[in-house]
Amino acid sequence: MVSTVSNSKTAAKQKVFDLMLTFVKSKCLYVATRLGIFNILDNEGEQSVESLASKTDTNAERLYFILRALAHVDVLEEKPERVFAPTEVSSLLVTNKEPSAGHLAMHLIEPAQWDAWRSLPEGLKQGVVPFELANGKGVYDYCRDNEWSGDTFIKAMSFLTNSQVGGLLDAYDFSQYDTVMDVGGGQGGLISHIVKRYGCKGILFDVPYVAETAKAYIAKQGLDPDAIEIKVGDVFEEIPQGADAIVMKHFISAWNDEDALKILENCKRALPAHGRVILLQSFVPDIDEPKVEADGIMPGIFAVQINVATPGGGWRTKKQFQELFEQSGFKLEKVIKTDNSLSGMEFSKQ
Template sequence: MTTTPVSTSSIEAKKKLFDMVLAFVKSQCIYTAARLGIFNLLQDEGEQSLESIAEKTNTKPERLYFVLRALAHLDVLKQKPGRVFASTELSDLLVTNKGPSMGHFAMHIIEPAQWDAWKVLEDALHTGEVPFERANGKGVYQFCQDNEWSGDVFINAMSFLTNHAVDALMDVYDFSRFETVMDVGGGQGGLIARIVKRFGCKGILFEVPYVAETAAAYLQQQGVDKDAVQIITGDVFVEIPKGADAIVMKYFISAWNDEDAMKILHNCKQALPPHGKIILLQAFVPDLDEPKVAPDGVMPGVFAVQVNVAVPGGGWRTRQHFQELFEKSGFVLEKVVDTQTNLSAMEFGRKS
């Protein structure tokens, strides 16, 4: 009996698919270890035996071992003889007790409420519902407001994304030409803090009240003078405050469908002086002939699915789509600036 040899290309294709299909196992192991505080423990106290980790996390050693061993195989942890585990460069990035980190981002993306949304994705594709809302009975922002842990993780996850991308942005985009910059939907103020400290301009942080509650303390921790950034709370669909000659929005407008986005942009236009600018900070879904992976490894076209599963009309757009959206709202594209992360800037001026 003879067997037909398997082509190298077929093997490689199967390897790619196995990795994709089993990706949820990897992410769940990361989430579970982050939620249990294992990455914090190993960084703070050094390498630990399986039994020690299990005792300190109130888990069963033989069950926990499978998770820790898998993380070691992924180089997230290091396994030593005697079932001893130690931290690595990857696990240090997932520590959550030293400020906003990739650990917060992982916990937000993979937490049960988000996971439940993926369970109903097929049904939601038929009905047109937002999967997160179908699974949880409310929108993601309301859910985070009603659930303290989820809300805290969400805010820290967004702060991590800001910290991850902002330094690369500051190296290629000059905010010093503006007198006052307003960050719309700016979370705790990570972006506006960096802008005012580096470029010496004044800042305004505009957010919903429950998110802005922690902003004053966060800005103080960042060494921002209390008079440098004004914190204003409100609703982007009602009115955006005047007083800035530049508005920045980082990943914010992608949470809304085109109709809602245009309402927000209309209010931005009303708030800006004639010479004012609006700077969209965003990861752009590539067109067919553009690279599919950003310099930092993010695939915007894949991440866009996560956004769309979580929020109404959400989903990252192509540069062309964003340009058309802003032009319909009374703006004209003046420049595009790319960075060494997934974040790029599109600067728009008001149409005369």
């Protein structure tokens, strides 16, 4: 009995230590990714900390602490004589090839986001968005005005799309639609996949600075240049007509209920009577649902990050989304379950 109690106390203590030092792991991951350490190891193979320091113009003694810590959490492998080798984990963080988890790590842990976390206590007291408090503007405007941040954000979203879209396309048949419009569709990854697999026409709608990058991205997907029409604008002003289905992936989650209702109102105006909205999201689990998705994502944790960075309701539960859409006069037709943390809900105009 005594030893069971002390074992559980030890486990509780370990949990607290792990939680309080998790930010150190995040920071080491960020700095190593940003310095291109994983790119160098991927290109050239294992090497000493002195060699990595010289190639990244950093101090070898200080860099060693970071790389050793990353080896202790299995991101790198440390060998004798302070030599570091790449691993399966570090290969996911390479940023000089395709959009990767490295872009997502850099986006989530970049200084502007970190500053937002520093402003969290004040944001909580004032009931305002910490990112805006810290940076004087919203995250989308910040990304528009800061080239590195904007580019990293777009690639981070493309990475998420590419890694989750297969499960979605297997689970939901888009061939029932003539034209699908991706609202807030970023670089056009999702709409390219939909058009390619299901042969419908596509429209990509986003703000100008993001949509500009979409042309080149879509061209690289090997599609007929006319298969996807790119439209620019602001969802709060007007959503263009012309589609019988609107998809919104990780988009409504950035907005609070009041803003989300305005967006849904504009969706309704843009769609014909038989039109559908397909909401694509990670959904925060209800109290009796599993907290970790099949791909390891914990939506309840991620939702805090979204809530620190944007005015949004974070990633709501399915029930909360349903209530939001019903307030706008939409009716839930179907829940779409995939093999990863990206799920969906199909709504019709009533």
